[in-house]
Amino acid sequence: MATHVTLDKSDFFERVYKVVRDIPYGRVTTYGAIAKSIGAPGAARTVGYAMNASHNLPDVPAHRVVNRDGMLTGKHHFPGRDTMQRLLAQEGVMVQEDCVVNFKALFWQPDPLV
DNA sequence: ATTCTGACGTGGG
DNA sequence: CCCCACGCCAGAA
Numbered sequence: 001m002a003t004h005v006t007l008d009k010s011d012f013f014e015r016v017y018k019v020v021r022d023i024p025y026g027r028v029t030t031y032g033a034i035a036k037s038i039g040a041p042g043a044a045r046t047v048g049y050a051m052n053a054s055h056n057l058p059d060v061p062a063h064r065v066v067n068r069d070g071m072l073t074g075k076h077h078f079p080g081r082d083t084m085q086r087l088l089a090q091e092g093v094m095v096q097e098d099c100v101v102n103f104k105a106l107f108w109q110p111d112p113l114v
Numbered sequence: 115a116t117t118c119t120g121a122c123g124t125g126g127g
Numbered sequence: 128c129c130c131c132a133c134g135c136c137a138g139a140a
Binding site: 012013035040041042043044045046047049050053 | 134135136137138
């Protein structure tokens with residue numbers, strides 16, 4: 001009997017991870033697109049926060065998440081100097097000046113969560 | 115409890 | 128075009 005909304009705080013993060021895990025190899029998406037797909041448009045910032053907490057989860061390819069301009073804004077949160085870029089390059093995603101080359105074509109639109 | 119700060123995005127001036 | 132303010136949610140001081 002959920003008297004009031006029993007929304008687990010971790011639920012938000014979990015939803016984010018679920019979407020991120022779905023990002024295909026060699027593709028990228030944005031914080032905003034993820035936020036929108038989990039029904040929380042405008043919470044893009046929190047998505048980034050979730051990514052920060054995802055460091056322990058090997059299943060979550062955080063390097064495939066960039067900002068709306070295709071910039072690797074989170075690169076500084078990876079170990080090493082250009083780890084994020086390296087991980088992307090490994091998948092054939094080229095990065096130049098902290099920006100995903102051909103971002104528009106590589107962008108992957110998450111399915112709206114049902 | 116209050117305040118501030120983010121791996122963001124949008125809108126107004 | 129650039130700059131500023133606000134919303135969003137969570138965690139640290």
